Amino acid sequence: MLNSIEFPKPVLISVNGVQLEVFEAGRENAGKPIVLCHGWPEHAFSWRHQMAALAAVGYHVIVPNxxxxxxxxxxxxxxxxxxxxxxxxxxxxxxxxxxxxxTFVGHDWGAMVVWGLTLLHPDRVNKVINLSLPYQERGEKPWIELMEELLGGDYYFVHFNRQPGVADTVLDNNTFRFLRNLYRKNEPLKQPEPGMMMINLANAEAPLGEPLMSDSELAVFVSAFEASGFTGSINWYRNLDRNWRLLASVNPIIQHPALMIYGDRDMIPKFEKLKEFVPNARVVNLDCGHWIQQEKPEETNQAILRWLKQQDSN
Structure with a gap:
């Protein structure tokens, strides 16, 4: 299925009580690892444009589902x-x-994991590159509780937690339509609709904007979620308040060299206090929406490679 562009065949690796499907490039570059962590509702295939570019400059590229x-x-x-x-x-x-x-690279939820990984295991991370999702400050209230107060019960993070199984079923029953309607670019600005955004997308007859990827690329995501369903991936959201508690005693400052790449048209807001928590962060803004490395692959690669080269010369 992974045939729309040159993409490596996976291996299944047993780690930490689970099996991970892992895609690699640049195995000949053993000793210089870079791990790419996808977001929701994504797949290792979302890094297809970055793998060869990173391998070409000497990295052993490791991309798990x-x-x-x-x-x-x-x-x-x-x-x-x-x-x-x-x-x-x-x-x-x-x-x-x-x-x-x-070096760990994360997009969306993958970025959340990379920030958390760096807080919990700082000695196992040498550099951080995150796309779309900036560092999340741990305030006095658990994250879902705070979101419910500020954004209401229909906000999808809250809905996933307060109405377990409801969205999972809708997305499972409308996998193609949901992913087709979600993976768009250059969408016109519009007023938010009432209801839960992800359920609305799954039920919408017509997509907005332009397709982010070709039909054969989209088919990779669709076939993966038709096989797996959405519950496992949505369960990441159902641990936000647990994560808030697990991070209670951790030093919140990340001293590692870090690159934060924002899409200027992303719905996720930029974090004004990033430098307070990640003092060695460099920020790059690209003219795109949320799916940064797929929407602007060349610009993303240039930003990452330029920054990595600067770090190597320091």
Missing amino acids: QRGYGNSSRPAEVTDYDIEHLSGDLIALLDYYGYKDA
Whole structure:
């Protein structure tokens, strides 16, 4: 199925009590690992434009389908998707390859995991590159509780937690339509509709804007979620308040060199206090929406490669 562009065949690797489906490039560059972590509702295939570019400049590129996705394990317990488990999978992956540390790159939820991983296991991370989702400040209230107050019960993070199984069923029953309607670019600005955004997308007859990818590329995502269903991946959201508690005693400051790439048309707001929590962060803004590395692959690659080169010369 992964045939619309040159994409490596996966291997299944047993780590941390689960099996992860892992795609690699640049194995000949052993010793210089970079791990790419996808978001929701994505797949390792979302990094297809970055893998060869990173391998070409000397990286061993490791791209897992994280737990709940693709052909990786989908544990039944909701708590098996908390930040300790998700970051533990990545640490175990480093151990499997015999690496002390690596550069970690995350997009969307993958960025959330990379921030959390860096807080929990700072010695296993040498550099951080995150797209779309900036560092999330841990305030006095758990995240879902805060979102419910500010954004209401229909906000999809809150809905996933307060109405377990409802959205999962709608997305499972409308997988193609949901993903087709979600993966768009250059969408016209419009007023938010009432109701839950992801359910609305799954039920919408016609997509807005332009398709982000070709039909054969979209088919990779559709076939993966038709096989796996959405519950495992949505369970990541169901651990936000648990993660808030798990991070209570962790030093919140990340001293690692970090690159934050924003899409100027992304719905996710930029974090004004990024430098307070990540003092060595450099920020790049691209003229695109949420799906940064797929919408602007060349510009994303240039930003990443330029920054990595600067770090290597420091």
